[in-house]
Amino acid sequence: MGEVNLSQVMDRNRSFVDRIIEESGQDIRQCYQCAKCTGGCPGAVHMDYPPNQIIRMLMLGMKEEVLKSKTIWVCMGCNTCTTRCIRDIEVAGVMDILRQKAIKAGYIEHAKGVISFNDSFLWTVRSFGRLFEPGMAIINNVRLGNFMKDMQFGLPLMLKGKASMLPHRLKGRREMANIFKKTVQGGK
Ligand code: SF4
Ligand code: SF4
Numbered sequence: 321m322g323e324v325n326l327s328q329v330m331d332r333n334r335s336f337v338d339r340i341i342e343e344s345g346q347d348i349r350q351c352y353q354c355a356k357c358t359g360g361c362p363g364a365v366h367m368d369y370p371p372n373q374i375i376r377m378l379m380l381g382m383k384e385e386v387l388k389s390k391t392i393w394v395c396m397g398c399n400t401c402t403t404r405c406i407r408d409i410e411v412a413g414v415m416d417i418l419r420q421k422a423i424k425a426g427y428i429e430h431a432k433g434v435i436s437f438n439d440s441f442l443w444t445v446r447s448f449g450r451l452f453e454p455g456m457a458i459i460n461n462v463r464l465g466n467f468m469k470d471m472q473f474g475l476p477l478m479l480k481g482k483a484s485m486l487p488h489r490l491k492g493r494r495e496m497a498n499i500f501k502k503t504v505q506g507g508k
Pocket of ligand 1 (some may be wrong): 357362364371395396397399401411412
């Protein structure tokens with residue numbers, strides 16, 4: 321895990337912190353630093369800064385450090401932190417906003433796998449009306465250059481009827497495509 325100098329108090333990026341508070345609807349200044357969020361976080365061991373430290377860094381205005389952190393991309397949005405927080409702070413919601421800000425700022429060094437998986441998942445749903453796991457895995461592997469990754473699982477899953485070679489096409493896939501279109505247009 322990374323080290324943070326918690327003694328530094330900064331006014332820099334104050335407006336950034338205010339925007340995070342406004343957009344997430346979470347007053348992170350209420351955090352007691354009890355670390356209960358971190359204690360229950362299943363991803364904490366793989367993060368560079370645990371969730372409570374991310375909240376503290378935000379309070380200190382450490383915009384660059386937070387947006388460039390691995391933590392926000394390791395977070396899987398399981399909401400355990402949110403349910404454990406003694407100050408009713410939706411830590412998972414804050415992580416969501418931070419991911420959006422990181423993408424906008426171009427800090428995607430740790431995000432490539434997540435973005436590729438997300439795009440591959442959405443591509444199959446948009447194309448076929450529902451998730452097509454083998455297609456998603458293949459597209460994701462091609463995007464990341466790991467052509468043969470997990471291929472050994474494909475055939476056994478197909479032989480057991482758990483995965484299909486071909487996608488099932490839903491009747492309502494046109495409606496599904498419209499949902500995607502409207503979402504891209506901002507719901508207009
Ligand atoms: S939502 Fe993210 S930060 Fe919160 S417990 Fe789950 S993985 Fe950890
Ligand atoms: S559980 Fe809540 S109050 Fe405690 S450190 Fe985490 S965010 Fe702060």
